[in-house]
Amino acid sequence: MKQLFTSPLLLLIFLLFIGCQSSGNDKVLPTNPTIWADVPDAAMVRVGDTYYMSSTTMHMSPGLPIMKSNNLVNWELVSYAYDTLADNEMLRLENGRNAYGAGSWASCIRYHDGLYYVSTFSATSGKTHIYITDNIEEGEWKEITFEPVLHDHTLFFNDDGKVYMIYGAGNIRIAELEPDLSGIKEGGLHEVLIPDASKVASERVGLPAEGSQMYKHNGYYYLFNITWPPRDMRTVIVHRAKEITGPYEGRVVLRDRGIAQGSIIDTPEGDWYAYMFRDYGSVGRIPYLMPVTWEDDWPVLGVDGVVPDTLNIPVESQMGAQGIVTSDEFDRAPDDELLPLAWQWNHNPDHRYWSLTDAPGFLRLTTGRVDSSPLQARNTLTQRTFGPECAASTFVEISNMKNGDYAGMIALQRRYGFVGVKKEEDRYTIVMINGEGDEPVEVASVPLDQNGIHLKIECDFKERADKAYFFYSLDGATWVAIGNTLQMAYTLPHFMGYRFGLIHYATKETGGYTDFDYYRLEEPNQDK
Numbered sequence: 001m002k003q004l005f006t007s008p009l010l011l012l013i014f015l016l017f018i019g020c021q022s023s024g025n026d027k028v029l030p031t032n033p034t035i036w037a038d039v040p041d042a043a044m045v046r047v048g049d050t051y052y053m054s055s056t057t058m059h060m061s062p063g064l065p066i067m068k069s070n071n072l073v074n075w076e077l078v079s080y081a082y083d084t085l086a087d088n089e090m091l092r093l094e095n096g097r098n099a100y101g102a103g104s105w106a107s108c109i110r111y112h113d114g115l116y117y118v119s120t121f122s123a124t125s126g127k128t129h130i131y132i133t134d135n136i137e138e139g140e141w142k143e144i145t146f147e148p149v150l151h152d153h154t155l156f157f158n159d160d161g162k163v164y165m166i167y168g169a170g171n172i173r174i175a176e177l178e179p180d181l182s183g184i185k186e187g188g189l190h191e192v193l194i195p196d197a198s199k200v201a202s203e204r205v206g207l208p209a210e211g212s213q214m215y216k217h218n219g220y221y222y223l224f225n226i227t228w229p230p231r232d233m234r235t236v237i238v239h240r241a242k243e244i245t246g247p248y249e250g251r252v253v254l255r256d257r258g259i260a261q262g263s264i265i266d267t268p269e270g271d272w273y274a275y276m277f278r279d280y281g282s283v284g285r286i287p288y289l290m291p292v293t294w295e296d297d298w299p300v301l302g303v304d305g306v307v308p309d310t311l312n313i314p315v316e317s318q319m320g321a322q323g324i325v326t327s328d329e330f331d332r333a334p335d336d337e338l339l340p341l342a343w344q345w346n347h348n349p350d351h352r353y354w355s356l357t358d359a360p361g362f363l364r365l366t367t368g369r370v371d372s373s374p375l376q377a378r379n380t381l382t383q384r385t386f387g388p389e390c391a392a393s394t395f396v397e398i399s400n401m402k403n404g405d406y407a408g409m410i411a412l413q414r415r416y417g418f419v420g421v422k423k424e425e426d427r428y429t430i431v432m433i434n435g436e437g438d439e440p441v442e443v444a445s446v447p448l449d450q451n452g453i454h455l456k457i458e459c460d461f462k463e464r465a466d467k468a469y470f471f472y473s474l475d476g477a478t479w480v481a482i483g484n485t486l487q488m489a490y491t492l493p494h495f496m497g498y499r500f501g502l503i504h505y506a507t508k509e510t511g512g513y514t515d516f517d518y519y520r521l522e523e524p525n526q527d528k
Helices: 008-018
Strands: 042-049 050-054 065-067 078-081 107-112 115-122 125-135 144-145 156-159 162-165 172-176 192-194 207-217 220-228 236-240 248-254 260-266 273-277 284-296 298-301 342-347 363-368 381-384 389-397 405-412 416-424 428-435 441-448 453-460 467-473 499-506 513-522
Touching: 042 107, 042 260, 050 107, 065 115, 078 125, 107 156, 156 207, 162 207, 207 260, 220 260, 236 260, 236 298, 236 342, 248 298, 363 499, 389 405, 389 499, 405 453, 416 453, 416 467, 453 513, 499 513
Parallel strands: none
Antiparallel strands: 042 050, 050 065, 065 078, 107 115, 115 125, 125 144, 156 162, 162 172, 172 192, 207 220, 220 236, 236 248, 260 273, 273 284, 284 298, 342 381, 363 513, 381 499, 389 453, 389 513, 405 416, 405 499, 416 428, 428 441, 453 467
16 A cells, blocks of 8 residues: 655645745746756757756756746756666666766757757767757657767857867867768868867966857857866856857856856846856755846846845745755656656666566666666666755555665765665664775664655755765655765766766565655755
8 A cells, every 4th residue: 555644734834944935926936947957968958938948967867957937947858858878888787887967968959940950968978969859848859970079069050050069178179060061071171169268267267268159149150168276176168259160259158156158148138147056065066047148249147246145036935956856756647657857867778677566656777787876777767856955755565576676765975975775684674884985884774664665865955965864764744864864975976966866786585676655845854
């Protein structure tokens, strides 16, 4: 029987928690960050009065998320450009290999002659990828791939009918593509466009200029990049020219709290904004929205060089992360096995070993192989964590686990935390495992003599506290803390904010399975 503990009060608190709300017919002025969750490398396009944004989720599948907005503040997931990026050992988590911090990186989104184009690149696949559709929300995507990998590129359709990719780091290059976008055009333009592009920010080079996004406005071509001078911060630079081939002149346009890399966009009314991310500890790279003005045909980002905390864009309410995370009771119609778009698998899933129909109303995860670490387990189903605080819970039915199995919830990053059930010698125990160090430590173990358990993880991202707490409940009403506090950390090996994950993996034999009854976003406990 499904465990039902839905509370209207908790739902109301959650809605209030993840975004500021209006009262009556009053409107509110939204605040930055617009989404306190991992949404980096924003690329954006406007079609009519609707905005679409692509972002980076790297090793997750499906990948290259597409979000939609009608006001630049509130965003909802509407699509992914691909189900899986490629099929290889890294993305299948085989033979000790993985694609953490890799997969697909910074994308570009464009609309041209009735078609949407979303492009990315990947060292994991060894290719540049272009995805095309005529219906960005519900249509099928056509994929074009070619070599080589064009790093941090921007796709640009020029007025003369030619198509280019501008790419690279340090020396920014331009390459003309074939008319059908099937690769770099033989004999076409392919040269350094802006040498040593970082020099406009500093003679000292730390992170070379990268993250290209090209726009044309008022007769000028504008190329936006980021750079990171030593002992400084991530900085936005822009180069402009009257011809796409140059010559280009450049300047710094934003140096504030490291907020950088993203897109500029205009509104139907002719206003301009920039959407860029800020590193914010273990929750990830969170997006900030700022006004853009034009002075002497140069873009001016922010207000007096600062990204404002409050935006003069009245909205009915600010959704925050609401449009990209969701609770899930796993109830589906018999002919519908789709997961909400908020879910992504950690690496490529193996569809033989998960189901929403084997036990209707439950997500069933079955072990198909033996793994030594939860970080190498396939079919871990994840959603973003979000700030300033968040909590998620589940109930897992465990009676069909095999000896050596672990099942439960994980705060997923390199320094992970796990709370769940372990089966050993036909006995079940509730365990909390802290993976902060080089070797994970089983911090707590509690005997379990019933066939299921409620589990919860809470995350505190306020002022970069970056702490995660772990709980279990025998009845879904009374929660008991277990183990110790996980000091979360944003690590480059994973290059992603923490995820809540539902996980079941085997360490001794395959074939065990568990049934997850629900996934619920909860009110964080204020008395931790």
